[in-house]
Amino acid sequence: MTLSSLLICDDSAMARKQLCRALPADWPVSVTQAASGVQAMEILRHGQIDVMLLDLTMPDMNGYQVLEALQAQNLSCKVIVVSADVQEQAVQRVLELGALAFVQKPAHPDLLKQTLHRLGLLPAVGVTGLQPGQPAGDLDQTPGIGFTDVFREVINVAMGRAGALLAKVLGVFVKLPVPNVSMFEVGELHMALIDAQRGDGLTAVCQGFIGGGIAGEALLIFHDSEVGDMSRLMHGKSPDYSDMEMLMDLSSVLIGACLGSIAEQVDVHFSQSHPVVLGEHASIDELIRLNRPRWKNTLAVEISYSIEGHNIHFDLLLLFTEDSVALLSHKLEYLMN
Numbered sequence: 001m002t003l004s005s006l007l008i009c010d011d012s013a014m015a016r017k018q019l020c021r022a023l024p025a026d027w028p029v030s031v032t033q034a035a036s037g038v039q040a041m042e043i044l045r046h047g048q049i050d051v052m053l054l055d056l057t058m059p060d061m062n063g064y065q066v067l068e069a070l071q072a073q074n075l076s077c078k079v080i081v082v083s084a085d086v087q088e089q090a091v092q093r094v095l096e097l098g099a100l101a102f103v104q105k106p107a108h109p110d111l112l113k114q115t116l117h118r119l120g121l122l123p124a125v126g127v128t129g130l131q132p133g134q135p136a137g138d139l140d141q142t143p144g145i146g147f148t149d150v151f152r153e154v155i156n157v158a159m160g161r162a163g164a165l166l167a168k169v170l171g172v173f174v175k176l177p178v179p180n181v182s183m184f185e186v187g188e189l190h191m192a193l194i195d196a197q198r199g200d201g202l203t204a205v206c207q208g209f210i211g212g213g214i215a216g217e218a219l220l221i222f223h224d225s226e227v228g229d230m231s232r233l234m235h236g237k238s239p240d241y242s243d244m245e246m247l248m249d250l251s252s253v254l255i256g257a258c259l260g261s262i263a264e265q266v267d268v269h270f271s272q273s274h275p276v277v278l279g280e281h282a283s284i285d286e287l288i289r290l291n292r293p294r295w296k297n298t299l300a301v302e303i304s305y306s307i308e309g310h311n312i313h314f315d316l317l318l319l320f321t322e323d324s325v326a327l328l329s330h331k332l333e334y335l336m337n
Helices: 013-022 037-046 063-072 088-096 109-118 135-141 147-170 186-196 224-235 243-266 284-294 322-331
Strands: 004-009 029-034 051-054 078-083 101-104 180-185 202-211 214-223 276-282 297-307 312-321
Touching (some): 004 037, 013 109, 013 147, 037 051, 051 063, 078 109, 088 147, 147 243, 202 243, 214 224, 214 243, 224 243, 224 312, 243 312, 297 322, 312 322
Parallel strands (some): 004 029, 078 101
Antiparallel strands (some): 202 214, 202 276, 297 312
């Protein structure tokens, strides 16, 4: 069988490594990697690529834009989307844009193999597969990947599952960002949150979590001007549905789903405290003042959700204690090597 050329496009080195590990051993394929949609398009324009495994949530040029560019530039390439954005509308959109299939992250080797078989991309039984020295044979020998990249991919999967649940509850399409993962001291966290404030007050729902020695706080943060819009979206024009009820319901859906996915991936069980509204209609200064003792040096995850077709944006912050980082690193060590 003729050697096929495969392009793996994902901004996460961890995700690319996971896909390389999931490739069928009997697929005679030469593998190229792209860390962005822009880089992928350069490769596609200057070389023959038979198949591309494409992520959706990437900076600069996302997967949807890559699919649109392929059509606009009349470039021939079989595309399988591999993404954590598992919204029904996301799957429908990529298929309408020319993708042949959708595989949920993290790609299970058996499911990926079934998909490749269904599309006629794998050799017939008995055909020799990868040989030592071919590019794909070397990909799993790459150096270990750092904690931040691995944990960001864990968050990416959790973000996608939470977003899909929210989309189903609301009947909307949720626009997913590239999650930001950083270590912050409380002063730096203060500055980052001030930067996010657009001049109006903030309302935040806070929910603590702990499991397997890993602990932290989840904050769902709304600008006050958008709380009413979100309430109406969640429960129509019902006069009996208050903004406070909306905040509690939304935190239950979003925080619960996100923490549940993280817990599943790192093999712990999180116990969650009852959600509490912090600093209702308060400035960011008051939010920080109320919580400074708990936010000393923290691993901060920021996910900025928005609702397509509505002027509604909100942030989900996950703040892990400093002691949790070593435990998380230990849990994810098998992925980093």
